[in-house]
Amino acid sequence: MKKAWAFLILFLAGSFLPLASLVFAQNGEAFTIARIKYRGGGDWYNDPSSLKLLADFVNENLPISISRSYDDVDIGSRDLHRYPFAFMTGHGNITINSAEAANVREWLDNGGFLYIDDDYGFDPYVRPVIAAIFPDEELIELPISHPIYNQAFHFPDGLPKVHEHDGKPPQGFAIFRNGRMVLYYTYETNMADGWAFDVHDNPDHITEKAMQMGANLLIYALTQY
Secondary structure, three states: OHHHHHHHHHHHHHHHHHHHHOOOOEEOOEEOOEEEEOEOOOOOOOOOOHHHHHHHHHHHHOOOOEOOOOEEEEOOOHHHHHOOEEEEEEOOOOEOOHHHHHHHHHHHHOOOEEEEEEOOOOHHHHHHHHHHHOOOOOOEEOOOOOHHHEOOOEOOOOOOOOOOOOOOOOEEEEEEEOOEEEEEEEEOOOHHHHHOOOOOOOOHHHHHHHHHHHHHHHHHHHHOO
8 A cells, every 4th residue: 555655646746747748638636537428329428427426536535636527528529639538338339430430549549548337238339449449459358466456445356346237257458559558448347337326226335446446547547657
């Protein structure tokens, strides 16, 4: 834990400098998260409270400032390039064209970070989208020893299991570009539903684990420059 907090202090002292050079969106001293809007009929808009409640947890427990107000951004919009971190979820179909795929790829290659959470039923639709964005890359399952599971909070067994879904173990996958993780995809955990505790009646310990893992994700995404 001491190592994690020392890392956060260094983050506060200097890590915002490269982020600022990319002109990412900020609300005062707080970073603003983007939620991805997409076509195809999937419910990209579900659980609108999840990001707000995650921001509350992070702001109350860590020396990082995340805006409670997030922005909905079309997947093909150049506005996406204003954000350091974007979130995408859903239960159903998603379609993108080549221009939208190129927009996301350019944003990620220029410093952005995309977190995708399978909210059950999203997996068969979103994997082809990831492949369209990065046709020459493949999703790599992260080992439980990866630093993303050992930031401010420790997950020695990897991702927490929030919802049962098909009863499979939770998995975290990533895309790396030039040695930097640019995309993180969680399957069979449904972490974002754990953040939306005002909607989903999860046990308190499950909600806590989901919040902690979400905090780890934000720390990792915003400090790996």
